Amino acid sequence: MLKKTKSTYDFAFSTCRNISCPDDDSAQRKVYSGHAPITSVLGLNDHENVREYLVEARGKQKHSPTLVHQAIRKTLKDHPEQFSVLNGGMVIVAHSAELDDKTKILHLNNPSIINGSQTQGELKRYVSEYGSDLDFTPNIKYEIIVTTDEDLIAEISIARNFQNDVRAISIAGRRGQLDQLEIEMQKHDSKIKLRKSETDLTQDDEFLDTEKLIQVIFALLPEEILAKLNIIDPSNKVFAYSQKTRCLKLYQKIVEDESPEIYNCCLQIAPHAWNLYKKWKSHPEFKGTRLRSITRDEGSIIDVPDGIVFPIIAAYSAFVRRTSNGWKIQQPKHLTDKELINSAAQAYMEIAGHNPQTMGKSKACYSSLYTITSIYAKLEKK
Template identity: 30%
Template sequence: MTTGHGTAAGALDLPYSVIRNLTSPDEKANGVQTWFANVSARDILKIGTQDNLRSYIAEHSSSKRNSVHKQIEMTIQELPDRFINRNSGITITCTNCDVDDNKKLARLENASIINGAQTQGELKRYFSAEDGEAADFMVRAEIIMEPLHEQIVEIAIARNTATSVKSVSQAGARGYLKDLKTAIEEALPGETLQMSETDEIGPNMLNTQAVLQWTRLLMPQKLIGGTAARNVPYKQGGKCLVDFSNWAQSANADPESRERYDFMVTMAPVAIAEYRHWEQHDGWNDQRLHEYGKKSDKPHGGRPVRRDKATRKVNWVAPGILFPILSALSAFVKMENGKWTLDKPGLFKEDELIRRAVQQFRSDTVNREVALMGRSEQAYDALSIYTDTIAAVLEQA
């Protein structure tokens, strides 16, 4: 079995025996494709793990090999012909995939294993020990072609134990969400915060990741630090939970973590109220945003709004449009008497911010694509110019 080919930088040729494209309509709409392939176990060794949450645990110390590793090893050594059935396989992401069925090759760009690093590690261990005498056998691979690297990060999170929901359970168990839950329950009587994957999200049970995303949008740039992009809460929602957990863990030892943690706890109820306020703002009703596309079946680029069937008034706005608005409001967030507050000045006109948001939505850059607006740094910057200018004028007054 051939194990290597000359390829362009960042590209990898993966031989296969069989491959099938099982891309769903939803994936296709997002520019994603998925294949399942049977590949040689030896060919798995050359794929990187740069986008995985964890590399091979026992890479630097054999003492870290656990029962899972040993079970994989036993199957490889004793039943290699059954490995493809006994093992859950590996998941590979790439930013582009060209399949040549004549040559039985899939050329992957920026390929990375995001689930199966332990399997790969045990395969490397086995083939190294056997010194060329090891048997050939097959592994099943799922290949996900996702052009956007930030979405690959989200897929990696979702495909491993640190999924956004399971991480909520971990954060809740470690006490990281206790203060946040208390702050929400005190400010919003009758409502509470999801603390585990078993908590059912509903009218009175708030989605923890969503709350952290909304709150992170209100965080002033100087508090975030560095050059963190404003669109991170939309592009990498899971990162908001990871960061919050890290700040909670380090709050007692690191002043910057304490300040960010306190901000999130204090401002979470404010962010919830603001998101709801803008989601049903009367200003959307005059903007001629349509629920459906020209064929009246589904909206072009994702539904921007929903309307009440009886009144025809907007009662929901897509997060991709609302996130840049909340981010712009961070210009009005400040510390007063030792507490973070959001204070919208009289010069600020909410209808004007909505008008600018719709203008960005219809711009050539976004082209009425809801998800594209949520990711567009230009959209965030354009809306922030309005609020930042007002804040700067008031500071100089």
């Protein structure tokens, strides 16, 4: 079985072959493959994987078992002797490995599952349920990649998980593309932790909704910055509301392209964008507007739909300025929140037909609010 001694694990195997190719040898890495008793993988860490066991993500909220989970359970229960050929197996990375053929043990340094967390979760469940009553201990196929190249480990983890429909947030998080954004947010609130994986849950407020944050960043970006991203119509912010995945992929592209002007603008306006989002989601001056889609409780504003909030945030982009201290929002003193609310309510009723989703997807609604803020912005310059 698997035994932990500091950062070294003794991985007991049934069969093991060194299948390293010349490419591996030249890159100073090794690849081992074979079969091992399922008990050998139960204690493995999965810190390098793009996501953990989904049924018990972070042990807080249980997700319903998928068809994959159900299939693994059925095989283990009904045909455990077929598990080694029916299951896709497990991919493991380690920084170093020492093979002992006599004892049939691989001594692994700092190992981690990078593909197979769902299988491991189901195996733990199976062993926990049957325990000492197991009449037969199945084997599992494994592949162990030995390398100290952290960037390669990240890319292997992503590539080996594509067949399981890994969400873009997990890929961005695993590549470290959200780390600097988190640091920038923590400058304004040290308690903030960004969601960097689909298994990081936002319901209990431990993690901030990173995808939503990136959406509001794009809503607030000034046209001059959006134009540099080769967006066909930089004045049209509808995509910020309606295309969450596109926003995340655009942000990933900004990080990968290493464009300091665009990237710094995104980072520096991020806290402002999020504060605007939180402010307008429950702005008390929506009281009395009689907008039916707003959630109220004893007269208090509980939730304003995103379809109304996003055009308002986009209107603030008229006030985003590059200063000697970075990108800031410089809102004119004479523009009141009440005026913006009245304009938003008018667009909601006359353009969007009292439908917040229509408002969020209507360029005309964004334009009507931006026209007002741009007028104030021009007057402020004079």
